[in-house]
Amino acid sequence: MDGRHGRSSTPYELTEDTPVYVISVAAQLSGLHPQTLRQYDRLGLVSPDRTAGRGRRYSARDIQLLREVQRLSQDEGINLAGIKRIIELEHQVAALQAKVAELQQAVEGAALAMRQAEAQVHASYRRDLVPYQDVRQSAAIVVWRPDRGR
Secondary structure: OOOOOOOOOOOOOOOOOOEEEOHHHHHHOOOOOHHHHHHHHHHHHOOOEEOOOOOEEOOOHHHHHHHHHHHHHHOOOHHHHHHHHHHHHHHHHHHHHHHHHHHHHHHHHHHHHHHHHHHHHOOOOOOOOOOOOOOHHOOOOOOOOOOOOO
């Protein structure tokens, strides 16, 4: 997997992160002008992958992000700096959610290991021993009277 987009290491497997669209196709699919895509790239809003010759290649996820940037700009009236911050915060939230899931798995694994260790300790108890109970801790009073009639 590629660290930036989580791409598959198989070169022929197409995912939503596979960079396949040239800028003209990405512009058509997103409903934006190619110059707008270049501006978004310069601003760091949507950064497509690059070919060896430095040409931009957009993925389906990039197209979705372009549409979202356009929606936030046109429908919500958010400026590009605000949109960039929203995108950064969404990435932070996704990273934190992944970290929480990872930590939950670690806690569950530690709890399981603890339960297994506890079970081993209980299994190692000697069965011929009886736990000692201190009689002095009891609040009960027992009176013993020898049977004198026998």
